[in-house]
Amino acid sequence: MNLLQPLVLIVLVLGVALTITAYLTWLERKIAARFQNRVGPYFVGYPHGWLQPLADVVKLMSKEDIVPFHADRFLFNLAPYLVMVPALLGFAFIPVADKLAVVDHPFSLLFFLAFASLSLLGIFAAGWASNNKYALLSALRMVAMLASYEVPLVLSLLVPALLAGSFQLTAIVEAQRALPFVLKPVVGQIAFLVFLIAALAEGNKSPLDLTEAESELIAGYNIEYSGMKFALFYAGEYAHTFAITGLAATVFLGGHLGPAFLPGWIWLILKMLFVFLLMLWVRWSMLRLRIDQALMLNWKVLFPLSLANLFLAAYWVIYRGGAA
């Protein structure tokens, strides 16, 4: 029994996460279409093409698996998994109910971030191994971008940890029982905003999608990938984004907490979708920044802002005498 329970939990969390990730692609296409006066997928599956993700998977599976000439075969084949697996591992740390997460470690917030950063390796490996100049440029951009955006991301995530007095995600959720951290005056809002912007960069979303930069680098690191390997990248990116929104919902919006008429995990998913929609809204209405401008935004605006915000939060905590 003791062994079975975590296993069931893993299967449940992973199953729900993967299903939702698949449907996020459909959701994004539908919503983007609405932004643009279009209809979006419509013909595969009766109401509003709901079978489209399935059709996409079938199509991608039936495609030829091409490894480019002179590519580093080992790295080339490994890279999609290096992107997909860490993204899915992130879900393990998200609390789905009271004191319940697949892995409820005292430092689960840091573990989440560590795994989220691992996908960088996969993307860099893909760019390097493809033997393609565009992919290489994209991989180099990726390192510059993520290495810098990780800083404000972590700094803004330290604020909830500080307010809750713990790195344990379940404890952070518990600390928000009275008030979600996003509603904490000033510090909470700044931290959430900085986190959202950094998450756009982490998840490769416009206006900070420089790694993919379709108009310059033609999709960047995954330019040489096709078929299922491409699908893994694609799904990995969405899983990564979804995990990040899960983190946002957990540390800022109170995670699974909510009025009792809905179960906790539904609240969690709703909050995640809310954050995802926020990101979509930004993504589909903004143009892209240039690489130097993006880094400038990070080091000159987000980094000082999040650092000052962290000090403000620390002062608040000390002034109030211990964690809120």
Next chain:
Amino acid sequence: MKTTEDVRIVEKEFGELALNMGPQHPSTHGVLRMVLHLRGETVARAEPVIGYLHRGVEKLSENLGYDQLAPIFERDDYLAPTANSLAYVLTVEALAEIEVPPRAKYLRTLMAEMQRLTSHLVWLGTFGLDLGGALGGGTTLFMYCFREREKFLDFFEAWTGTRFHTNLNLIGGARYDLSDALRRRAEQLIDDLERILPELRSMTGDTPIFQERTQGVGVIPRDLALSVGVTGPVLRASGVPLDLRKVAPYDAYEDVAFEVPVRTTGDAYARYEVRMEEMVQSIRIIRQLLENLPSGPIFSRKPLKNPRALRVKEGEAYRAVESPRGELGFYIVSDGSWKPHRLKINAPSFANLQVVPHIVPGHLVADVVAILGSLDPVLGDVDR
């Protein structure tokens, strides 16, 4: 012209990366190929390579009758087809001394201005794609611009039967008349566009990201603009107020009041502003044309039966129009037979593309795309 061998040596000696941008690339606006020599992400040298869309219309035109040619030239600059055939028929009319009835002049001008609007809408949409990419706000802007353009194309279909290559221009007149109902529809159309333009502006020029990406990017100083010979909005964004509609009016441009928008900074943002202003002026011109549309015939010659019947007397002539991209001219040498002896097209996109190697070095790869987008080349026009 560098060979591939040279490029390889350059890479080894100076640590430059030679990147082939195009001819299959989403942001080169067709089949332009750019060989970029990068140091890091900064461009050290750029060579545009053209010729991937060469169709030899100039040679082809030596074997077809005068009346058969106008539709072929409409395929050159495929974003503003009517400007090509208009320049052509103006040249032949000058050569053959054919008079054009005033109503036909107005109709041809009307079509030219409407296609200037559709062409600029395509430019704005694709500029959004260049700056924003297919998976972001760029596509949204693109869709909005194409939605507006689609209304015009529907109008063209109602007027001429074709959405795009309208074939309105004939030597000696216009092919399709404009009914009163269509005239009211055209008025409605430009009223709608006038309402939408501020919306498009608020998505582009008024946003900080757009300004960051375009201001100070791809600056063409006035001297460089004049020495390279750029034309159209690119020239006017560099502070030279040269617009053929003003300095050498053709068709109905003498009868309408409009201003020539000019900017002096010469960067991508200035070119954006000039084109946006031009759209406002085009709306103004169209409104005047619709208001003062004279009545009368639209064709001054006998009905066309044999396309080879038209014989043009010996001589040569050059006439140019202000296409959405600049001075588009035709130079025709006639030997007195039923077909041109020699025909040369002076294409604005070709002239504007010449400036690329001068202004691109020193910019980042992302800026190359922004610069190309702001020059608005049409490869059908470059290669002909």
